[in-house]
Amino acid sequence: MLQHDVIIVGGGLAGSRAAVEIARTDPQLNIAVVAKTHPIRSHSVAAQGGIAATLKNVDSQDSWKAHAFDTVKGSDYLADQDAVALLTQEAPNVVIDLEHMGVLFSRLDDGRIAQRAFGGHSHNRTCYAADKTGHAILHELVNNLRRYGVTIYDEWYVMRPIIEEGDAKGLVMYHLESGRIEVVRAKAVMFATGGYGRAFNTTSNDYASTGDGLGMAAVAGLPLEDMEFVQFHPTGLYPVGVLISEAVRGEGAYLRNAHGDRFMEQYAPSKMELAPRDITSRAIATEIRQGRGIHPDGSPGGSYVHLDLRHMGRETIMSRVPFCWEEAHRLVGVDAVHEPMPVRPTAHYSMGGIPTNTRGQVRLGPEGFVSGFYAAGECACVSVHGGNRLGSNSLLECVVYGKLTGAAIAEDVQSRKLPELDERPYIEAAQQRLQNLCDRQGEYRINQVRQQLQDTMSEFCGVFRSQELMQRGLDELGAIAQQVQQIHLDDSGTLWNTELIEAMELENLLIVAQTILHSAFNRRESRGAHFREDYPSRNDGDFLHHTLAYHSAAGVDIVPMSVNLSLFEPQERKY
């Protein structure tokens, strides 16, 4: 049996930053990171626009409290305000620390870190490395993993955590290359497994964003928090869905409908294109629904709107958002210096996730924690984003809560021993699970079932929702759950069997999809990214609480959990 003091699942920003913190705090600890991809291929590497922090390099009036207020207002008052306070107070420290590690941030003329405008933020506070910020940060963090001697298991797929009587003892993982199954025991287990964008048919996320950590936590009997809050980013490139960063609007681009109007005037006159994402996505979806979307021949009634950069000029475009220009050019043949880009909302980010406190400890429910189990980053819900995340606050969350969770782990493991663990039943159960998948003689192919799941989620649980729509979605998912039991695999070998991985990912996507739909069905109000046509207003009296959803074979049980409101009173949310 393999053993480490700490095992972290996920080599993105959250997992890598936690590992660095643990190594810095106690160099004697034996730390390992497991990732189903190479760590540098984690979705974090694709982050574009930047990371928010009140450095005050551009705007001396900024303060952590202004950042906290913007974040809480952006969340539609569902964020836990103690967690937001920590996030925004720590932000300048973690960004300066990244800079000391060697991250190549873009600069002002005087050499200080440059900061740009971002949606929902009242000051220019987003630090960036052109539009390749995730790339710049993740490379330095992963270099540091090597520097601190962290063991890296790349292309190992984690199948489950091992939790016995409320105590995390390790995990079971599968080696993609050789088909080997290993149990790892550890004093602390941390999940930093990222999001689930692949539950939808149009997404900015990579192929590995399949919500594995969430699925595994749910199977272990743990709740998932606020899963109804799915962020649709306003500007996915049409038709492919890949992201055109909000930085493009931060640098001044306009949104226009088929009549050439800057329609954001109707929806958020004070913020225009820099309104928060939930509002901007609903505005675009409304324009398209009401016939003011654009067809490829330019006529009205089509299914996208235009993102117009032309007035920004070649030099700004090429120096500030070169990657977005390149994406549009390469993927849809649009030269944004001369033509507008076709865009529409794309599934982007998970506000919900595995519930934790501000030390990253995973919650058992409204009360109590699983000892030795931690989570941070997009898979976790410490709830700094509530109902809607502001752009550039997610990289920040990964770095701040990666750091704080790492510090908590380094402290907690001092009083924990390596657990007693009999690995045999876990190895046998894992072998049996894989064998069962290989033996299934069903009539469905994985990609067919996955496509149907993604189409169902996009159609019945997208930007606009209602009881009737979601009931149809739940019925569809019931049928899809049957099909998942009747898939068949072409490859039953042990070497590099990517089909087996896809089959396990599909099981996780199904759990995530069921949890999102049930949570959304249950929240009979509109808040943040969750918009119900049958309940179009926010209802603080009945719904100013978090959703905890417990998934089981019998269904999904919903339990409310209170929100921390220690800084700001809820107000009407207007821009």
Ligand SMILES: Cc1cc2nc3c(=O)[nH]c(=O)nc-3n(C[C@H](O)[C@H](O)[C@H](O)COP(=O)(O)OP(=O)(O)OC[C@H]3O[C@@H](n4cnc5c(N)ncnc54)[C@H](O)[C@@H]3O)c2cc1C
């Ligand atoms: C295109 C794009 C642009 C973005 N731009 C920005 C931005 O500019 N600013 C901002 O703040 N946010 C941005 N975001 C959001 C932000 O990038 C992510 O929320 C954040 O990077 C997530 O980091 P993470 O460490 O939680 O997970 P990830 O970076 O997604 O890493 C997940 C890790 O878990 C591993 N893993 C998952 N499941 C398993 C398993 N079963 N077994 C083993 N390993 C597993 C993966 O291999 C990977 O290493 C963007 C997101 C996208 C998609």
